[in-house]
Amino acid sequence: MTIGTETSSTIDSPGNSIYWSASHMEPARRFAPLEGRQQADVVIVGGGFTGLWTAWYLKQLAPDQHIAVVEAECFGHGASGRNGGWVIGNIAGLERHLHGLDTDTRQALCRMLGDNVDDIGAALSDADIDADFHKGGALNVAARYAAQQGLQRSYLAHLHELGFSDRDCRWLNADELTMMARFRRPFGAVFQRQVATLHPRKLIHGLVQQLAASGVQLYEHSRVTSVAERRVSTHEGSVQAQTVVIATEGYSEQLANIRRHVIPVQSLVIATEPLTNATWDALGLDSRPTFADASRLINYGHRTRDGRLVFGARGNYQLGAHPRHDPAISDADIDMRRKLLVDMFPALEDVAVTHGWGGSLGLSRSFRPHAILAGKQGLATAGGYAGEGVAASHLMGRTLAEMILGEDSSRTRAPWAFHGTSLQEVVKRWEPEPLRWLAAQTILTSYATEEALMSRERHLPLISPGLSWLNNTFASVIE
Ligand SMILES: Cc1cc2nc3c(=O)[nH]c(=O)nc-3n(C[C@H](O)[C@H](O)[C@H](O)COP(=O)(O)OP(=O)(O)OC[C@H]3O[C@@H](n4cnc5c(N)ncnc54)[C@H](O)[C@@H]3O)c2cc1C
Structure with missing residues (x-):
């Protein structure tokens, strides 16, 4: 690439x-x-x-x-x-809203979140707005290293525990995954039905x-x-x-x-040139599902209506909480995301990245x-x-x-x-700087270390639980 x-x-x-x-x-x-x-x-x-x-x-x-x-x-x-154009039938931090609610209520709320995707599609269709809305579901994949399979299986259990049905999210084995998309190392995936994409x-x-x-x-x-x-x-x-x-x-x-x-938390995205039919044959993604990799550092992508891949990964927080107005990102930022994408799909090795940009999403306390x-x-x-x-x-x-x-x-x-x-x-207030920045750096560093260890498939019995403890401690301190 x-x-x-x-x-x-x-x-x-x-x-x-x-x-x-x-x-x-x-x-x-x-x-x-x-x-x-x-x-x-x-x-x-x-x-x-x-x-x-x-x-x-x-x-x-x-x-x-x-x-x-x-x-x-x-x-x-x-x-x-x-x-990145994902239309997700869920909300981040849902478990915090559902805590203590009975099963029927949790299931009804999960249905409301899933139906929200269909409601967007219906609103656009009623108003004759063509925004490339396409409901192809989401593949949450284990496709780079073996430990991701355990992470995705835990994620599926978590979704069911929250109240999502078997129809809304289910396990795909390696063969089923490969029918939908040709990842480098297809271990399996969680398929979520209520996810769409738009422009x-x-x-x-x-x-x-x-x-x-x-x-x-x-x-x-x-x-x-x-x-x-x-x-x-x-x-x-x-x-x-x-x-x-x-x-x-x-x-x-x-x-x-x-x-x-x-x-504001910064998030960066890249887009490839339009891919040839031969490249799409090598990648799959015919039904245009979105895909995301099992990583706390987040990466996600999808096939656009005009045949490109849009791929986002790895947010960060900058001291002082200034939002990103200028979309410009560096070649190094692009290259890091490009490498991740090629790591998932080797068929993209010679494909050009033609666009890259950044923006800020909002995180509540x-x-x-x-x-x-x-x-x-x-x-x-x-x-x-x-x-x-x-x-x-x-x-x-x-x-x-x-x-x-x-x-x-x-x-x-x-x-x-x-x-x-x-x-x-x-809504609570965030702590003053530099506390927020220090907490964000610690969490990101621990995530990166955890991922580096897992991707090398090294089982270091003391370090992994240590990182989990660090994450949990931070999560409860800042809660
Ligand atoms: C790079 C990136 C990728 C993302 N990918 C996805 C994805 O794939 N799927 C997903 O679900 N979510 C994604 N998100 C998050 C999603 O885009 C946002 O949560 C959502 O768009 C927020 O919409 P909003 O209208 O609340 O805020 P915004 O779209 O940020 O709009 C806020 C507006 O307020 C205006 N404004 C600010 N201050 C003032 C002022 N003083 N006076 C007047 N106007 C003001 C700003 O100019 C801006 O236009 C992504 C975010 C980023 C940055």
């Missing part, structure tokens, strides 16, 4: 190009900045999936409501325009067009500098509303109300996502998706819309829907 040879257009540095933007030519329509003093029933800060889906469901449920969305840059500037920029574009057509007031290049007393203010204007929704997730650095509660309505403050927020926000932002946006309108549904009664008097009452 090489870096930077594009077949259809020439890209000097592949590490400075978001494939989703490069592959979707949007019309030049842009939205004017917010100016003067405006009024709305609901004003939403942040034009990513959370903000746009919240506006979408508010308009669906209450067409007469006056909704405004205020975006600092352009719609989809944050994680929503840069992610993030096409989704942003489709949502924005529909919202504009339905009368939602959309503002770009309007950075909100304060949220206070049901008013959001930028340098040039303000919107007064009954409810202010903060939908800034990993890009919340400038909003005092939220920035210590949800912090409770390590679980939330949808919060703080009625007395007139504030609402959703986020903390920890890198699994493409589907979750749809669910949480829909939930927020129902909560704001005072509706009662299975979603507004879910354990991740909080009705509080203040945001601070519900």
Whole structure:
């Protein structure tokens, strides 16, 4: 595999190009900045999936409501325009929400998360939005070293314990896995049915067009500098509303109300050139499932509709919690991900990487996502998706819309829907620096060490339990 040879257009540095933007030519329509003093029933800060889906469901449920969305840059500037395109029928940290609930309730909540994927597909189809939505399921594979098989079997047991059914997730043996995808060392996999993929920029574009057509007031290049007393203010204007929704997730650095509660974690992605039929024959992936490898350091990919591989891996946290606005990543960053991909699929050895980019996802201090309505403050927020926000932002946006309108549904009664008097009452604050950074480095180092040992298939009886102890200790200290 090489870096930077594009077949259809020439890209000097592949590490400075978001494939989703490069592959979707949007019309030049842009939205004017917010100016003067405006009024709305609901004003939403942040034009990513959370903000746009919240506006979408508010308009669906209450067409007469006056909704405004205020975006600092352009719609989809944050994680929503840069992610890996997985639509996951689950949420990160689910076990924290399900803790103590009875089996029937847990199973119903797992079904709700799985159905959320179908609901996204149905919403797009009803609205005639072509965002390359494709439900091919997910392969959680053991395909690099033998110990991964044990990790994936534990993961399957964990999913069943949470409340996911046998139909939703099941074990594939090496032959069954190889029928679907030709990994270098196919030991087996957990197949999850309720996972889809989409083209993030096409989704942003489709949502924005529909919202504009339905009368939602959309503002770009309007950075909100304060949220206070049901008013959001930028340098040039303000919107007064009954409810202010903060939908800034990993890009919340400038909003005092939220920035210590949800912090940015960096995540990097690469895309290959379009692969030839011969290469696809060697790889498989005919039904376009997503794939992820058993590693706490995370890597994940999928085959796009136009025949490329998009592959993300290995996030990190930077001192000071600054979100990544510039998508540029280095050749070394690309090369590390390229090597991981070739390690899984040797057939990719000579394929070019044509795009590489980075962005920031949001991590809440409770390590679980939330949808919060703080009625007395007139504030609402959703986020903390920890890198699994493409589907979750749809669910949480829909939930927020129902909560704001005072509706009662299975979603507004879910354990991740909080009705509080203040945001601070519900979401904890992160520790000050450098404690956060030190904790993140320790955890990442322990994960990397564990993986290095396992991949060399070395059984070091004292070191592995030691690392587990270190992880557990950190997890409980920072809980
Ligand atoms: C590289 C990467 C890969 C990922 N891959 C996946 C994946 O494959 N599957 C998955 O489920 N999840 C994935 N995620 C996570 C997912 O993309 C996010 O959880 C989700 O998009 C968050 O949407 P959001 O609308 O809440 O936040 P964002 O999309 O980050 O939007 C926040 C918006 O708020 C705006 N904003 C910030 N401050 C202000 C202000 N002061 N005034 C006005 N506007 C402001 C920002 O400009 C931004 O547009 C990935 C994330 C990254 C970074």
